Amino acid sequence: MGKIIKPYGEEGSKHEQVEKMFDNIAPAYDRMNHLMSFGSDRKWRSRTIRALEKHRNGRILDIACGTGDMTFEINRKLSPEKLVGADLSEGMLEVARSKQARRTEGTAVDFVRCDCCEAIPFPDRSFDAVTVAFGVRNFENLEKGLKEILRVLDNGGTLAILELSVPEKFPFRQFYSLYAGKIIPAIGGMVSKDRKAYAYLPESIAAFPQRGKLISILEDCGFGNCSYRQMTFGTCTLYLAGKAR
Numbered sequence: 001m002g003k004i005i006k007p008y009g010e011e012g013s014k015h016e017q018v019e020k021m022f023d024n025i026a027p028a029y030d031r032m033n034h035l036m037s038f039g040s041d042r043k044w045r046s047r048t049i050r051a052l053e054k055h056r057n058g059r060i061l062d063i064a065c066g067t068g069d070m071t072f073e074i075n076r077k078l079s080p081e082k083l084v085g086a087d088l089s090e091g092m093l094e095v096a097r098s099k100q101a102r103r104t105e106g107t108a109v110d111f112v113r114c115d116c117c118e119a120i121p122f123p124d125r126s127f128d129a130v131t132v133a134f135g136v137r138n139f140e141n142l143e144k145g146l147k148e149i150l151r152v153l154d155n156g157g158t159l160a161i162l163e164l165s166v167p168e169k170f171p172f173r174q175f176y177s178l179y180a181g182k183i184i185p186a187i188g189g190m191v192s193k194d195r196k197a198y199a200y201l202p203e204s205i206a207a208f209p210q211r212g213k214l215i216s217i218l219e220d221c222g223f224g225n226c227s228y229r230q231m232t233f234g235t236c237t238l239y240l241a242g243k244a245r
């Protein structure tokens with residue numbers, strides 16, 4: 001997998017640094033997502049949820065749920081029988097729970113703090129679908145995390161990964177390099193007061209296996225029927241993978 005990219009340098013594990021980073025930026029996270037993507041993050045989440053329509057009224061786990069934007073959208077659009085949002089950062093979960101206190105519609109959402117790379121605290125085959133939005137590149141051990149997801153997916157279930165990516169084509173790749181490398185860290189530093197977190201963002205995206213490479217890893221981990229779809233000039237990619245019946 002190559003060099004492990006961490007938010008704050010070499011001291012401490014990636015797990016520890018990612019937790020600290022998201023605790024730090026939690027209050028500004030939603031605002032920065034909308035700013036960085038020019039509002040496209042909402043569209044990307046909606047497309048991901050549409051791809052899970054066959055699991056309407058099912059059991060769904062949203063990993064790296066953060067402040068709950070994806071979780072609440074799943075709740076609203078898919079009316080799941082059971083819905084769990086899991087995240088490593090207590091700071092992010094605090095924001096999610098504060099949103100939940102203002103919402104009454106749909107299924108009750110259970111928010112749990114856990115490191116899904118190490119152990120998802122549910123039995124085998126507990127969920128019909130699992131989503132990971134903008135979080136899988138933060139896994140300390142990608143393969144271990146994917147195998148743990150496969151374990152809790154029921155037969156016939158679907159994993160949907162929504163992840164930022166580097167455009168392949170000119171001139172989008174060149175514009176992205178300037179925007180992600182210079183502008184995002186500057187804006188992120190001003191809004192969140194943690195410039196290193198938003199310098200880590202483009203570094204972690206560039207280092208993460210993308211498109212066909214991630215498909216190969218998913219297949220090696222035991223998933224089948226794997227595919228990907230690029231969105232917004234290749235700046236975001238939706239990956240779908242299934243578990244055989």
